[in-house]
Amino acid sequence: MTEISMSLNITFSDTLRASEAFTSMIQLEATSFGDIRASVGWTPGVCNGTAIRNPINDDLFDGDGDLGPQRAGTVRYPKTMSHSYSSTTFDLWPTPSRPPSLTSPGRLPGSSSHESVQILRQVLKDNHEKWHIFFDDFPRHNHITHHLLAIWAMGADGDIIRRVYDHDIQIQRPIGSSPEVITKENVYKHVGDARYYKAYLDFFKDAIRERDPGKVMEDYIFSYEANYGQDKPEMLARMMAGLGHGLIHLGYGAEFGLPGMFVQGLAQAAASNWPSAPIHPPSLFQGSIEKGSQPPLHAFTVISRLLADAKFVTKGENFIEMWGDALKVGDAVYELVEQWLPGASEIEKKIEELHWVAALLYAVSGYKRGEVVGRGNDDRGFNADFVSMHFATASIFLSSLMPFLTMRSQLILLRSSFGMMLLWWIALGRPELDVSAFFDEPLLDISSTVDSTVSNSVTLPNLNGITPKNNPNPWLGIIQQSLVHPDDHLPKLVRSLLHFSDLYGCTAPSTFNDTGLDGAEKIDGTLFLRAAFWTFKRLEKFEEGKEPPEFLVYGWDFKTFRDGLKGAMS
Incomplete structure (x- = not known):
């Protein structure tokens, strides 16, 4: 690639908008638009069987030099140069810039007006x-x-x-x-x-x-x-x-x-005042970031080991006691987290795994075979757990934060994110995961409960007895209704699941066969749409007419995943 020299007076906003300059540089290297991905060595997600790779040649970026730290799964940007702002030029709330990573969430038309x-x-x-x-x-x-x-x-x-x-x-x-x-x-x-x-x-x-x-x-x-x-x-x-x-x-x-x-x-x-978790030992901030001698565990493998080991069972009678039980096994959790990410050489792949495991621990933990969609009179149905929902709404941002961090801090952030996710899940009861039943549920039966019916009378004709779907893209109905839903967590979760589906939706069954998780052969890219459907129907029928502060949360469950502990988090 031709060496390019740039002299820039970079501001905060310029740093994030540098993507346009690098995009132009990438396109100059490609002989045609269709060759761009091949030119930069980039493949999207696991759908093509590989993790996302850095699209700029590594030799252009030195972790100790002016062009910034090694960054995972992103178009990497020059570090912001030394700068200062006057009181008239520093704007806390400028027009939002373009995302800093190829694997950051996209944006839908409408937001740009x-x-x-x-x-x-x-x-x-x-x-x-x-x-x-x-x-x-x-x-x-x-x-x-x-x-x-x-x-x-x-x-x-x-x-x-x-x-x-x-x-x-x-x-x-x-x-x-x-x-x-x-x-x-x-x-x-x-x-x-x-x-x-x-x-x-x-x-x-x-x-x-x-x-x-x-x-x-x-x-x-x-x-x-x-x-x-x-x-x-x-x-x-x-x-x-x-x-x-x-x-x-x-x-x-x-x-x-x-x-x-x-x-x-x-x-x-x-x-914030919160008890320290044992997943942040001093060694996390001082230890080696070189790749370990043993191959890293997959996140699903870690989950299978937690399920197989009785020491991770909580015995408390309410959520506070269950959280205390989780903290007692924090050292053991951190050992597994270290085996999952022994060094900083596979950051991109591990972000991918966190996206998958965040959705799985929320959606499959809340599912029980044979239960109804929505909120029944006896409160049966999908358990839209308020705590585990945050696994997805937090992990969506990992790719966007990577360009700002050194390799060591990237490793620290990912270990902390997975460790906290596991501690919360253990505290919630570490439920058995009926993965096979979750994916055996006919997707059409779930999706038909979310209305995004096409009202245009002009549609494709019936061909060979096949009638065009009334709900051709179920995500559109979910997005539309989440925009005006009064709960502030629902659109965040929908956006996270939508993004994960965009990255990994074409993943086929059997992709995770070797992870050791029971039922993993059934896991495919429909995970995220299924999670969105179950969630939406659970939150669809909220109690109306409440005055503040009772309207804080519409429909989310606070009963943990332990049977008999309804209201344990209240």
Whole structure:
């Protein structure tokens, strides 16, 4: 490839928009548009039997040089060069940029209109200035930004965005002020104290204004000092606290090029108070990142081992006790996580595995053979578990965060993500997975319950006795209805499952035969559509007419996966 020399005065937004320059460079190398993938050595997902590979030659990028760290599964970008912003040029809420990775989620038409973009920016700014990141002392999270960006990316217009914001602010509490200013000298003094959220916002706003967001995350989330330094701040555990909401926030910042989301995510992590998990030992931040001598375990193999070992059975009588049981086996969980990702040489493949296992642990755990679709009078049906749903809504952002992180931090993030996923799943009861029955369920029977009927009277004629489908693309109905559903988690989950289906939907049965998971030979690319169908029908019939704060969650289940523990999380 011809050597290209560029001299750029790069800003934060320029870094993420660099994809256009690299896309042009790639296209120059290809003899035709159809040859682009062959030219860059890129194959999409496992559908063609290989993991996604870096599309730019590795020799152009040196982990210690100016062109940035090795990045997994992405078009890799130059590091943001040293920069500073004046008060008039630094915008926390600019127009969202293009995604930073070839495997970041795509966007649907509608989100790109000038009106929707301007309204989105207005309400994001309003939320940032007015509302706290926690709306109560539990603490439960302000999801406004998550909700708005998810529906905007799926094509919501300005009117829907405004209505969603007006709906969601009813339960929020004012941001308030903090007792003390946060500085570099006392940055970890008040971690875990929600009263200092505003002070942390101001601190991290200055940090992001002055430095590349990747550098800020390296220093304040992924470094040894941020976790085991003086007073043991444990910032990685705080980022993963509360079902990974800090990770989700930072992921939105990376995917959409929004400095404000980085600022909020870092401040949220600092203000979060959560017991440390044993899956973040000191060795995670200091150990070798070289590939181990043993071949890595597949994520499904890890699940099969958890199911086969009685020590991972929880015995507590409520969710808090079950979480305590899970923490007791945290060291054993981390040993499995290390065997799953012994080094940083297979980052792309492991992100893929996390997408699959996130959907599987949510959807198949909630399924029981013979139960009804939807919410029956006796509360039978698919168990749309509120906790495990977050496995998917967090893991969607891993590909977007990779371009900002060094190889070591990529490894740290993936080990932490899988480890926390496993701990939560163990705490939920580590249910037996009836994989075969889940995939034996006729997909048509499930999909017919979601209405996306074609109303156009002009359709393809009947040929050979075959009638054109009334529901030709079931995803469209799911997307349309999730845009206006009052629950803020449903569109996030739909978007995650839609993205995973886009990447892996053509995966054939028998792909995972060698993983050791019972029924794995049945797993195919319909997993994500099946999960979306079951979820949507479970949440479709919510109780209407509730006043805040009772309308916080519409239809999600909080009974764990253990029989007889209904209401265990209330």
